[in-house]
Amino acid sequence: MTQQFYVSPEQLMKDRADFARKGIARGRSVVVISCRDGIALVAENPSPSLHKIGEIYDKIAFAAVGKYNEFESLRQAGVRYADVRGYSYDREDVTARGLASVYAQSLGAVFTAEQKPFEVELAVAEVAPIQEADHLYRLTFDGSIADEHGFIVMGGQADKVSEAVAAGWQGELDFAGAIRLALAGLVADKETTTLPASALEVAVLDRGSESSRGTRRAFRRLEDADIVALLAEEK
Amino acid sequence: MQETTANRVAANATSSFTEHLQRERPDLMPFGQVLVNQLPATGYAAHSASPLQAPHGTTIVAMTYAGGVLMAGDRRATMGNVIASRHIEKVFPADQYSVLGIAGTAGIALDITRLFQVELEHYEKIEGTLLSLDGKANRLGAMVRGNLPMAMQGLAVVPLFAGFDRPAGFGRLFSYDVTGGRYEEQEHHAVGSGSMFARGALKKLWRPGLSEQDAVAVAVEALYDAADDDSATGGPDPVRQLWPVVYVVNRTGAVRVPDRDLAAVAGRIIESRAVAQREA
Numbered sequence: 483m484t485q486q487f488y489v490s491p492e493q494l495m496k497d498r499a500d501f502a503r504k505g506i507a508r509g510r511s512v513v514v515i516s517c518r519d520g521i522a523l524v525a526e527n528p529s530p531s532l533h534k535i536g537e538i539y540d541k542i543a544f545a546a547v548g549k550y551n552e553f554e555s556l557r558q559a560g561v562r563y564a565d566v567r568g569y570s571y572d573r574e575d576v577t578a579r580g581l582a583s584v585y586a587q588s589l590g591a592v593f594t595a596e597q598k599p600f601e602v603e604l605a606v607a608e609v610a611p612i613q614e615a616d617h618l619y620r621l622t623f624d625g626s627i628a629d630e631h632g633f634i635v636m637g638g639q640a641d642k643v644s645e646a647v648a649a650g651w652q653g654e655l656d657f658a659g660a661i662r663l664a665l666a667g668l669v670a671d672k673e674t675t676t677l678p679a680s681a682l683e684v685a686v687l688d689r690g691s692e693s694s695r696g697t698r699r700a701f702r703r704l705e706d707a708d709i710v711a712l713l714a715e716e717k
Numbered sequence: 718m719q720e721t722t723a724n725r726v727a728a729n730a731t732s733s734f735t736e737h738l739q740r741e742r743p744d745l746m747p748f749g750q751v752l753v754n755q756l757p758a759t760g761y762a763a764h765s766a767s768p769l770q771a772p773h774g775t776t777i778v779a780m781t782y783a784g785g786v787l788m789a790g791d792r793r794a795t796m797g798n799v800i801a802s803r804h805i806e807k808v809f810p811a812d813q814y815s816v817l818g819i820a821g822t823a824g825i826a827l828d829i830t831r832l833f834q835v836e837l838e839h840y841e842k843i844e845g846t847l848l849s850l851d852g853k854a855n856r857l858g859a860m861v862r863g864n865l866p867m868a869m870q871g872l873a874v875v876p877l878f879a880g881f882d883r884p885a886g887f888g889r890l891f892s893y894d895v896t897g898g899r900y901e902e903q904e905h906h907a908v909g910s911g912s913m914f915a916r917g918a919l920k921k922l923w924r925p926g927l928s929e930q931d932a933v934a935v936a937v938e939a940l941y942d943a944a945d946d947d948s949a950t951g952g953p954d955p956v957r958q959l960w961p962v963v964y965v966v967n968r969t970g971a972v973r974v975p976d977r978d979l980a981a982v983a984g985r986i987i988e989s990r991a992v993a994q995r996e997a
Contacts, residue, residue: 561842565737566745
C-alpha cells in the first residue's frame with residue numbers, strides 16, 4: 483500500500499485559498515453603495531434572469547460574485563433562515579448581523595471540511611432609517627467577515643473598481659448618483675466608458691419604503707427602462 | 718431508485734415555506750398537533766364533551782366589482798356567549814395582489830394567515846416571480862386541510878380568499894370547506910356565523926359592474942345586516958369609533974380603505990335606517 487504524501491495544514495489552506503481566489507477573479511464585479519436614499523446594488527450581469535443580487539428580507543439584500551450554483555444555494559439558505567426566524571420570532575428580529583454570521587459559519591465550515599471551498603464572495607446589506615446605521619457585511623470564501631463602511635466592491639477587478647468608487651463616494655449621493663458612481667467603477671478596467679442597461683443588474687434598498695411605497699419590503703429591482711431613466715437624469 | 722446526489726438535491730429543493738417548516742421545525746406549524754390527547758385523561762377534560770373554549774372570528778363578506786374585488790370583516794370575536802374582542806381584525810393582505818379573511822377559531826386562523834403570508838413571500842423570493850392566483854388559492858386549500866385534525870376537535874378555520882388575477886385582468890373569489898375543498902365563487906360570498914344574513918343582504922344590494930365606492934357601501938351594509946341578526950357579529954361602533962376592516966384589490970394592488978371613509982359610509986347607513994323607522 484502506498485503511503486499518502488504529507489501536506490502541512492498551512493500549505494493545504496493556502497492551496498484552497500488560491501483555488502477559490504482564482505475562481506472569483508474570473509467573474510465580473512458587483513458594487514454595493516450606501517447612499518442618502520438607501521443602498522444601491524449594481525452588478526455587471528448580462529443575464530436578465532440569473533441574478534447576482536437578491537432580496538433576503540424586509541430590509542436585507544444579498545449580492546454575490548463567483549460560482550452561480552454555489553451562491554444561489556447560499557441565497558436560498560439565507561431566505562429560509564430569515565423567513566423561519568421572522569415567522570418564529572418577529573419580522574424585526576431578522577437582522578443582517580445574524581444572517582452574516584450564519585453565512586460566515588457555513589463558508590468557514592465548507593472551507594475547512596469539504597473537498598473544495600466555495601468560490602464565492604458575498605455581501606449582506608441592511609438598510610436603516612438613517613444612513614449611519616446601515617450595515618454592509620462582506621464575506622469571503624473562507625468564512626472571514628468584515629463590517630464595511632460606505633461601499634463594498636467584490637469580484638474580478640475589485641482593486642481597480644474599488645479605487646474608482648472610493649474616489650467618488652460620499653454619503654450625500656442619491657440613487658442616480660450612486661448608480662452612476664458604481665457604473666464608473668465597473669468600467670474602470672475596460673476600454674469603453676459606459677455599459678448598456680441590458681448588461682447591468684441594479685436593485686435598491688429604499689430607505690423610506692414605508693412612506694414612499696407603503697411596504698416594509700425595501701428591496702426593489704430596477705427594470706432596464708428605470709436604469710436608463712436614472713442614468714439620463716441631470717448630473 | 719438509486720439515491721444519487723442529483724435526486725437528493727431535487728427532492729430537497731422546495732419553494733414552499735410550509736414544506737420547509739414541516740421538515741425542519743414542525744413544532745412551529747400552527748396545525749397538525751393533536752390537542753385533546755395531550756390533556757390529562759382525568760379531571761375536567763375527561764368528562765366534558767364540550768370542545769376547548771377559544772375566541773372565534775365571525776363574519777367576512779367579499780364581492781367582485783368593476784376592476785377588482787373587495788373583502789370586509791366585522792370587528793368582533795366571541796367566546797361562547799361572551800365578546801372576546803371588539804377590535805379584532807380578520808381581513809389581511811396575503812401579498813400585493815390578494816387578501817384573505819378568516820372565520821373560525823381566531824388563534825389558529827391568525828397563525829395560518831401569518832404562515833400563508835410568509836409562504837407567498839418566500840415563494841416570490843426563492844423563485845423571483847409571483848405565484849399565480851390559482852396557485853395561491855391551492856396553497857391555502859392545502860393549509861386548511863392540514864388543519865383538519867384540529868377542526869375535528871372543534872377548532873375549525875374557514876378562510877375566504879380574494880385576489881386580482883393579473884393575466885386575466887379581473888378579481889376572483891375563493892371559498893373553502895374544512896377539508897380544504899376550494900370553490901371559486903361568482904359575484905359575492907360570505908363566511909362565518911353571520912354569513913346567512915350577510916348573503917341575504919348581498920343578494921339584494923350587489924349588482925354587476927359596481928363602482929369601488931358603491932362596493933364598499935354594499936359590504937358595510939351587508940355586515941350591518943349580519944350584525945343586526947347575529948349576536949356574534951359586531952356592527953359599526955360610533956361610540957368607540959370602530960369600523961369594519963375593508964380591503965379593495967385591483968390592478969394596482971391591495972389597499973385598505975381608510976377609517977374616515979368607512980365612518981362616512983357607516984354613518985349614512987345608520988342614518989337611512991333611522992329615517993326609515995322600520996322595525997326589521
